[in-house]
Amino acid sequence: MTDTGVEPDRVSGLLGEETERFRATHPESAKLFERARSSLLGGVPMPWMTQWAGSYPVFVAEASGARFSDVDGNEYADFCLGDTGAMAGHAPLATADALARQSLEGTTLMLPTEDSVWVGEELERRFGLPFWQFALTATDANRFVLRLARAITDRPKVVVHSWCYHGTVDETFAIYEDGATRPRPGSIGAPVDPAVTTRAVEFNDVDALEEALAPGDVACVLCEPALTNMGIVLPDAGYHDALRELTQRHGTLLVIDETHTICAGPGGYTRAHDLHPDFLTIGKPIAGGVPAAAYGMSREVADRALADRRIAEESDIGGIGGTLSGNALSLAAVRATLESVLTDEAFDAMIALGKRFEEGAAGAIAAARLPWSVTRLGCRVEYHFTQQPPSSGAEAHAAVDHELERYLHLHALNRGILMTPFHNMALMCPATSEEAVDLHTRAFTEALESLSAA
Numbered sequence: 001m002t003d004t005g006v007e008p009d010r011v012s013g014l015l016g017e018e019t020e021r022f023r024a025t026h027p028e029s030a031k032l033f034e035r036a037r038s039s040l041l042g043g044v045p046m047p048w049m050t051q052w053a054g055s056y057p058v059f060v061a062e063a064s065g066a067r068f069s070d071v072d073g074n075e076y077a078d079f080c081l082g083d084t085g086a087m088a089g090h091a092p093l094a095t096a097d098a099l100a101r102q103s104l105e106g107t108t109l110m111l112p113t114e115d116s117v118w119v120g121e122e123l124e125r126r127f128g129l130p131f132w133q134f135a136l137t138a139t140d141a142n143r144f145v146l147r148l149a150r151a152i153t154d155r156p157k158v159v160v161h162s163w164c165y166h167g168t169v170d171e172t173f174a175i176y177e178d179g180a181t182r183p184r185p186g187s188i189g190a191p192v193d194p195a196v197t198t199r200a201v202e203f204n205d206v207d208a209l210e211e212a213l214a215p216g217d218v219a220c221v222l223c224e225p226a227l228t229n230m231g232i233v234l235p236d237a238g239y240h241d242a243l244r245e246l247t248q249r250h251g252t253l254l255v256i257d258e259t260h261t262i263c264a265g266p267g268g269y270t271r272a273h274d275l276h277p278d279f280l281t282i283g284k285p286i287a288g289g290v291p292a293a294a295y296g297m298s299r300e301v302a303d304r305a306l307a308d309r310r311i312a313e314e315s316d317i318g319g320i321g322g323t324l325s326g327n328a329l330s331l332a333a334v335r336a337t338l339e340s341v342l343t344d345e346a347f348d349a350m351i352a353l354g355k356r357f358e359e360g361a362a363g364a365i366a367a368a369r370l371p372w373s374v375t376r377l378g379c380r381v382e383y384h385f386t387q388q389p390p391s392s393g394a395e396a397h398a399a400v401d402h403e404l405e406r407y408l409h410l411h412a413l414n415r416g417i418l419m420t421p422f423h424n425m426a427l428m429c430p431a432t433s434e435e436a437v438d439l440h441t442r443a444f445t446e447a448l449e450s451l452s453a454a
Contacts, residue, residue: 138283
């Protein structure tokens with residue numbers, strides 16, 4: 001018996017059964033996958049699409065709200081929601097209408113629209129920061145903020161948390177291991193050793209954070225307010241107070257990345273817990289699945305940025321912004337999504353469903369007497385193969401069991417439920433129903449009963 005409370009041989013046998021069931025019910029996806037291998041690298045548009053549980057990816061035919069169907073006619077309750085990109089649900093009507101209208105009125109002009117003003121005002125209302133700029137992805141928003149932070153402070157270093165998620169920013173593919181900052185396992189073609197640009201510390205480790213800031217060469221701390229990339233890891237009581245105090249004491253800027261943690265509420269973790277960052281970045285969900293991102297800054301930071309002539313006058317060659325950043329189509333989608341879909345009222349309902357999901361999963365784990373735990377962050381829920389929720393990225397990483405995770409995902413998929421890949425994570429959207437949550441509870445209970453059967 002492993003630390004997960006499950007026999008590996010049992011998992012392997014059950015996974016084999018679920019794999020056969022998958023193949024029998026997804027023949028058209030198999031055909032498309034074989035066809036795609038002649039034109040797409042690995043048979044998929046993006047390499048990670050091969051990592052879903054199953055013998056090959058499911059090919060989607062149509063998606064709406066919190067559900068989708070595949071080319072074999074199978075229907076699914078979607079708790080992945082594009083790993084947050086479709087947090088507004090699939091094809092939200094208000095966003096689709098705005099896209100249709102704006103596509104006939106011009107998509108990109110390198111000039112502002114009234115929508116950009118509305119969006120800036122709404123982001124200030126939600127997050128509290130007064131000045132905003134736009135990008136197409138949170139990766140770009142984070143890259144632009146790192147450049148701004150280095151320019152403003154004239155410092156070279158960045159501090160991140162081990163196993164954090166900040167898109168594909170080079171500086172963030174770093175972990176703390178054996179007393180040093182090292183490349184994160186799996187990082188592909190890194191341009192430099194991340195220790196050149198970055199110091200990685202464990203989440204919730206105040207002493208390590210203070211040690212990393214002490215040399216006085218750190219431009220900013222780029223921080224998810226709760227880790228989401230290695231499972232949900234919540235901050236200890238007082239950690240954010242210490243983070244803010246230490247960054248201010250050492251003249252370091254604080255960047256909060258809300259791209260995933262907007263699940264905590266309409267103003268993300270920042271508003272829910274009254275944080276006061278210097279910068280805030282967000283992408284993925286704000287435009288209903290259309291590429292868009294934003295980064296906000298305090299008044300003091302904005303003044304310091306505009307005082308730098310390079311930023312004010314030469315941004316076209318300064319590495320901040322792109323030709324399509326802030327385009328009319330994306331901003332029309334952001335306005336419609338924030339105004340009519342991801343509303344304050346929608347978050348109330350989504351968070352209530354997150355609680356229902358959490359209670360169902362916790363009940364199934366307790367009934368199976370497994371040493372697992374469940375963590376919820378607003379409308380996002382994760383179960384861990386540990387008796388106590390992990391308090392750092394290293395603890396979460398140590399608890400990963402890929403075979404067991406793959407079985408649970410494939411078992412769910414075969415019963416019409418899509419979970420977020422690489423995690424035991426579920427996300428609620430405005431269209432998620434109690435019936436879909438209860439479907440997961442029943443399937444999850446069945447999976448755990450199979451694992452614990454003699």
